[in-house]
Amino acid sequence: MEILTEVIMGDCTEKLKKLDENSIDFIFTSPPYADARKRTYGGIHPDKYVYWFLPISEQLLRVLKPTGTFILNIKERVLNGERHTYVLELIMEMKKQGWLWTEEFVWHKKNCYPGKWPNRFRDAWERLLQFNKTKKFKMFQDNVMVPVGNWAETRLRKLSETDLKRDISRVGSGFGKNVSNWMGRDKVYPTNVLYMATQCYNKKHSAVFPESLPEWFIKLFTEVGDWVLDPFMGSGTTLRVAKSLARNSIGIDIEAEYCDMVRREIKGKQLLLCENRKSYEANKH
Numbered sequence: 001m002e003i004l005t006e007v008i009m010g011d012c013t014e015k016l017k018k019l020d021e022n023s024i025d026f027i028f029t030s031p032p033y034a035d036a037r038k039r040t041y042g043g044i045h046p047d048k049y050v051y052w053f054l055p056i057s058e059q060l061l062r063v064l065k066p067t068g069t070f071i072l073n074i075k076e077r078v079l080n081g082e083r084h085t086y087v088l089e090l091i092m093e094m095k096k097q098g099w100l101w102t103e104e105f106v107w108h109k110k111n112c113y114p115g116k117w118p119n120r121f122r123d124a125w126e127r128l129l130q131f132n133k134t135k136k137f138k139m140f141q142d143n144v145m146v147p148v149g150n151w152a153e154t155r156l157r158k159l160s161e162t163d164l165k166r167d168i169s170r171v172g173s174g175f176g177k178n179v180s181n182w183m184g185r186d187k188v189y190p191t192n193v194l195y196m197a198t199q200c201y202n203k204k205h206s207a208v209f210p211e212s213l214p215e216w217f218i219k220l221f222t223e224v225g226d227w228v229l230d231p232f233m234g235s236g237t238t239l240r241v242a243k244s245l246a247r248n249s250i251g252i253d254i255e256a257e258y259c260d261m262v263r264r265e266i267k268g269k270q271l272l273l274c275e276n277r278k279s280y281e282a283n284k285h
Helices: 012-018 046-063 086-097 151-155 212-221 237-244 256-284
Strands: 005-009 024-029 064-074 100-109 125-132 193-196 227-230 248-253
Touching: 005 237, 005 256, 012 046, 012 248, 024 212, 046 064, 046 086, 064 100, 064 212, 086 100, 086 125, 193 212, 212 237, 227 237, 237 248, 237 256, 248 256
Parallel strands: 005 248, 024 064, 024 227, 100 193, 227 248
Antiparallel strands: 064 125, 100 125
16 A cells, blocks of 8 residues: 655645545644744734634634544643633634534643743643544544553452442542453553653754654554644654554645655655665565
């Protein structure tokens, strides 16, 4: 199967209009946060952010398949000593567009930048908002299961009577857990908190997220041969991961430098793959 990777230079607000309706299986992107990346992308004031993004989300809704998923990596910023509400406002306006706000994941950045502020602590997390067109979307939870952990060796060694049933909590907080359900399991389903370090190199881009971030979601929401879209491609992390997982992908970015860089990188990997295939065929014979 030939895996396709397409890089499109231009404003995604216009370029998205040229993509076919219901053609994309999964969207993963991290647009410029409010007033961020001013030198590269101009910066959008928090008060104007929602109205700037809504024409883009309208097109994303059009191109996404009914079974597809959109993951939006975004974060509020502090303005005049308080958190701005543009992310919450955006969620409400996208719901009016027809999006379902299905889930919210938290990316805990294990190596966040150190800092000191007089009235708050440093940020160590970012939002990953999940949106869908319908309630019946593709999801492959087994693909992201994690090891059960060493705690099970001692905790499950000897179970009490209450561990064997779903009993009422003694503190009145509802039903307790049936602990026996954990027995015999090597892997379990993860939580919606993802513990991942930030990227250690920036590939000449001001905001590179780790490859493990889109990789986790691509495994969760797509199959081999599906189409992945990143309308704010940047250094091409989403596209590189999609290609490594045998997914087709489309990336859009307004900066020619990033588009050229990603095209060169993809071409180089294709040539290397071709040479490796030739070597394999030669050795086989």
